[in-house]
Amino acid sequence: MKDFNESLFLPASTFMVRVPQLPIDDFYDLLKNANLYEKLFTFYENNPIIQESILIASPSLYEGLANRHQSSNKRIKQLASSLLKYISRMSTRPTPFGLFSFVSMGKWGSGTELFFNFKNVKKRARTDIAWLASVLAKICEENILLPSVLIRTNPLAYTVGGRTYLKYIRKKNNKNSKQKISVRNSPLIKRIIELSKTPIAMLSLEEKILFDYPKIERNKLQILIRQLLTKQILRLSIMPSLLSETPFEDFINNVENSFGKIATIAYLHRLLKEIENYSEISLGKGVIQLKELFTKMNKVSNSGFTPLQIDSAYPSNLLTLNKKISNELSEVSEILWKLSFWKKDLNPLKSYHSEFLNKYGSSRIVNLKEVLNEDLGLGIPETYKGKNLKHYNISEEEEKFIQWLRKEYEECLYKRKQEIVLNEKFLKNLTTNIDKTEALLSFDITCEIIANSQQDIDAGNYLIFVPFITWEGGSTSSRFLDLLGDSAKSYMKDLIHNEELLEKNTLFSDISFMPFDIRTGNVCIHKNFRKYVIDLDNPLSKFGKQISFDDIYVGATSKRLFLTLKNTKKELVVRAHHLFNPDLAPEIVKFLREVSSERYSNISPFFWGDLEQSFFLPRIIYKKTILCAAQWIITLDILQMKKNIKPQQLEIPFNNWAKKWKIPRYVFMTVGDKRVLLDRKQSEHLHEILKEIQKGNEVKLIEKLGQNKGCWVKSERGLHVSEFTISFIKNKKYSSPEDFSQIPVHKDILLKDRIKLPGSEWLFAKFYMNQDSENYFIAELLPKFINAILHQKIINQFFFIRYKCKNGDHLRIRFKGKKGILASKLIPLLHDWILELYEDQLIKDYHLSSYEKEIERYGGAELMDYAENFFFFDSYCTIVLLQLIKNKAINFPNYVVAALSIIDLLKNCGFNVDESIKFLSFSNKDKNELIGFREWRKPLTDLSKVMMQDNLFENKNDKIQLLKKTFTIRKEALLKYSKKIKQKGKNISIIETLIHIHCNRFLGTNHSLEKKARVYALQSLISLRHLSIVGSH
Incomplete structure (x- = not known):
């Protein structure tokens, strides 16, 4: 049996439970009545808790029900239909919404004991954010702001x-x-x-x-x-921060500070007291007070919405759940994470990361606002504009899983099966090569536990259903902490503290903002437990140490983007401790959160991939856990029925279809974001399904697990449906924080020093051409033009690189000289030369552009002249190498020449054989590039030995001497540059970049050729070291 302490994810010591106000028996008992609608009305009128709940959720429905006896038959049916759905929700759905359900906290134990006494359920009312905004708008219209505002x-x-x-x-x-x-x-x-x-x-x-x-x-x-x-x-x-636990009090104080003691202030204070008094009234006994409150609040301002947000909780330290459940979920969460790991390359910022590296490199951090500014930087990512992600590469393991899943699915279709069982051994074989250190730090799992009694749970007779996962641990329960009390706040504080201990060299910040639809701000209210916070609305020090967008910088490693604060040498991770949809956040907030999550491989519920939109999906089960409930999609087209048909005409074809596909009696009907449990064999419930189909909607039916059984949570009212939210945190055994001690230091560099425009001492030209023409252009055409303008002293330097982008393959050539001469003499000469190239169809296009120096990438402003001097001589060296190959003066493949060139570069940067091997070993892990090395092992080993020697003419081989002589073109410039790199204590990544840029000049933009050259260089040096060791013995 698996050791629990070896688990990738460990559960928090507590959990949150969510329970509907009504027992499940009320749902089933109502179904027994022949006249369901009339029974619903009677049930409502005899139950003050339902009345208060409906008044909170829908005041208009409450009024309609109060006046139903004066309504038409059509209106009465509409009222009954709405009441049916609300009562179904109050008895079958634990999702918090008004007084329909409540939350509580529990802890793990050796046994299970969950009993609720509804006398102890308390409620908390607070002002609706949209109502506060409407009050503020009205105050602004009627009053004058103080000069001190x-x-x-x-x-x-x-x-x-x-x-x-x-x-x-x-x-x-x-x-x-x-x-x-x-x-x-x-x-x-x-x-x-x-x-x-x-x-x-x-x-x-x-x-x-x-x-x-x-x-x-x-x-x-x-x-x-x-x-x-x-x-x-x-x-x-003036609007309160969403990090405040007392937003209405803060709002009143802010209004008074901004407008003075206006008449509205006293009225708002009285409302605050009345809201507090209402919160103390027992459930079901506050209808009169609530109606009065609504009237008084709407008198101040009518926002068009219910002016209060009301939640309820059961404070208790006695609720316990058997720790078997947490152990089971710990194993399941690891399985789900491994299945999600394959999707890590499906990253919305993947192409943006490449663009960042192309523009800024990995040695520079750039202010966040500059990066996202389309004039100064890259602008917002294309995926934020609605453009789809490019297809990602599917691994061999994922392909095997997809094929297996499709085979199992097809068998379910053929045999009308409703369940697929995931095999533990099969999954283990597919997920052996996954690096657990890449796992996310924390997350929440929301699950349903299906059992017939608490004793059954303790005996192991249960199933767990996992429909929801959120990526930040504690975010599901954060908005209820004021209701759940100090112990819940203490638990949350510990959870966040333990998460941050996994990444001690990382700065974590909460972020708070008012959504564009102000009313949805209600779900964003939460207390901040982190040291840092980004509060876009009301940045106050009492909510945490404030960070502004101006403080945040963006950088990139070879793998991903990262955030940091100026000169901190630490990565910044931005969290939002609530459940507001991040896709609806401001673009800059979305970017911060996506960059922060990019460093981890996240977890998701079971995903069907291409099958996700199929009309039928079977249940997926792993051991005792259901990862996906069986579900069916039904439309008019599937029933082969036309539009403008009456709902009752759909009954026979629907029932035939349901029988064919073995749809169970009790199903959740989902249309859009609305979800209600229905009995498809009860006429009024069936009518609700048929009515939605008749409207032309795509109706999803999801099986109710356990059907008319499966509930075990008790109260004095009976058995209740329940959901549990458990926070998981990564096991510290698998914590492997990245070393960010080498985060570049930001230096303010003047624009004129970084960017060289046409008309300065630099001229930057882009020559677009077919990739096949590049070597000919570099070896034959370019040197003639360059030699001429160097001889005429129009320029004193140049260098080139090859480039591949969406606009096409091209050469980027930078010319340096006196700015007056470049403008007056070089541009006319370029014009004539380019005209010839166009006429000979050697280029497709030509652009002049600004030269943005990658100052940080090459060691800083003090080293930039040395870098550009090396680029000049390395470009000449590359031209000669390509000429030698073209003229067949040497008969080595280009990747072999590149391998020798890499060895020469390392030698002249001061590396000996052992140091060169160590350097190349970091970036050469692709053994596929070793194919073909065997035939070159001996000649390359001999050649490597010559390359590591200083005497140019020690070897009499003409071809070797040609190569060594060619490499000496750049030697002096390289020696001077590498010396400065060492003196400045700069990062060894500069040497890595020089090798990459040289390979780009010589081999082109084909990265596989560069990898091959690096691997050949490494293996040649390893062979050389082996020969030296053998020889010494």
């Missing part, structure tokens, strides 16, 4: 092409996260935005602007500031 520039505003844009507009009921506004960047507006980057008093802002622009009238300036506030380019710090 603080204003700040919206951190989400950005400048492109002379305009300031804002894509993320916060509005009531806003469904468009891509809505955009902009203002022209006049000098005045630029100054206002600049002065407001940090919070500034309105009066101070006005005084500073009037000092800079004395001709502006104050009232016109105030109008402009108000316009910028209305457009949300500027912001008032």
Whole structure:
């Protein structure tokens, strides 16, 4: 049996349980009535808890039910249909929503004991965020801001092409996260935005602007500031932070500080007290008080939504669940993570990472806002614009699993089977080569435990269903912590502390922002337990040490992007401790979270891949855990029925279809994001299914596991459906934090020193051509032109690299000289030469561009001249090597010549044989590139020996002498550069880059040839060392 301490993921010491208010027996008992609709009304009228729950969830339905006796038959059926769904939810779905369900905390033990006494369930009401926003809007209309009110520039505003844009507009009921506004960047507006980057008093802002622009009238300036506030380019710090546990109190204080003691303040204070009083009233006894509260709150401002958000909890330290469950889930989570590991290359930032390396390299960190600015940097990733990810490479193991799954699926279709069993041995064989250190640090699993009694659980007679996983441990329960009490907060603090201990050299930050649809901000309210925080709305020190976007820098390793703070030498990981959909976050927030998660391989629920949209998916089970419930998709087309048909006409074809596919009696009907448990053999329930099909919707039916059994959580009311959320954290045995001690130090370099425009001492030209023509161009055409302009002293340096991008293959050539001469003489000569190249069809296109120096990549500003000098001589060296091969002066393959060139480069950088082997071993793990080496082993070993010698003419072989003589072209420049690299204590990665760039010049953009050359160089040196050892004996 597996040792629990060896598990990849370990459960937290506590769990959260979610339970519906009504017992499951109420759902089944109601089904026994011949007139279900009438029974539903009676059941509602006799149950004050349901009445209070409906009033909270849908005041309009509450009013409709109160007046149903005066309603038409059609309206009564509509009311009954809505009530049916709500009561089904209150008895069968534990998902927190108003008073429909409650949450509690429990701990692991040797036995199971979960009993709830509903007298102890308490509720917490707090103001709806959208209502607060509507109150603020009304106050702003009716009152004058104090001169001391603080204003700040919206951190989400950005400048492109002379305009300031804002894509993320916060509005009531806003469904468009891509809505955009902009203002022209006049000098005045630029100054206002600049002065407001940090919070500034309105009066101070006005005084500073009037000092800079004395001709502006104050009232016109105030109008402009108000316009910028209305457009949300500027912001008032009045709405409460979503990190506050008391948002309404904070809001009242902020309003008073901004407007003074206006009449509304006293009224809001009274409302606060009444809300607190309502929260103390037992469930089912607060209808009158709640109606009065709604009336009073809507009198202040009517947002169009329920003005209160209400949740309920059962505070207890006595709930226990058998630790067998946690052990089972620990094993299952590792299986799910391994199955998800194959998808790690399906990374939305993969191509963006390549673009970053191409533009900035790996030796530079760049300010976040600059990177995402399309004028200055790369702009936002293409995937954020709705463009699909490119197909990722499928591994051999994943291909085997896909084939096996498809075979099992086809068998289920053929035999009408509803279950596929995952074999432990089969999975183990497919997932042996997975690196556990890459696993994410924490996550939440939400599961259902299907059993008939608590005793059955202790005896091992249970099944677990895992439908939901969230990537950040504790994020599912974070918004309920104020309800669950101090012990729950202490648990959360410990969980986050233990997670951060896994990465001691990493800075973790929470992030908080108001969503574009303001009302969804209710699910984002949570307490911050981390040292650092990025609060976009109300950055206050009491919520954590504040980080702004200006503080954050982006860098890249060879594998991925990373975040850091300026000069910290630590990676920054950004978390959002709530369940708001990250795809709906501002683009800059989404980018921060995706870069942060890119360092880990994440976990997902079971994924069907291409089969995901199939009309039928069988149940997937592993040991005692159901990874996917059986489900069916039903449409009019599947039933072969036409539109404009009545629901009752669908009954026979639906029942025939359900019988054919063995659909169980009790199913969850899912349409969009709505989910309700129905009995397909009960006429009113069946009508709900047929009605959705008749509308033309795609209706998903998911089996209810356990059918009319499977519930075991008890209260004085009966048995309840339940869900459990368990936080898991990575076992510290598999923690392997990356070493970020070599994070580049950011240095402010003047734009004129980094970017050289046409007209400066550098001229940068791109020559687009077929890849097959590159060697001919470099060996024959380029040297003639270069030699001529060098001889005429038009230039004193040049260098080239090859490049491959979406615009086509091309050579990038940089010319250096006196800027007046380059402009007056080189450009006309280039014009004539390029015209000839066009006429001879040797190039496709030609561009002049700005030369952006990769200063950090090559050791800093002090070393850049040495680097460019080496590039000049290495380019000449490459030209001669290509000429030798073209003229058949040497008959070695290009990758063999490249291997010898690499050895020569390392030697002249001061590496001996052992040091060269160690250096090359880091980056040469692809043994496939060794194919063909055997026939070259002896000649390459002999050649390597010659390369490591200093005497040019020690070997009489003409071809070897030609090579060594060619390599001496760059020798002096390389010796000077490498000496400076050592003196500055710079990273050895510079040498790695020089080898890569040389291979690019000589071999082209074919990376497999470079890998082959590196492997051949390594193996040649290993053979040389072996011969030396043998010879010494």
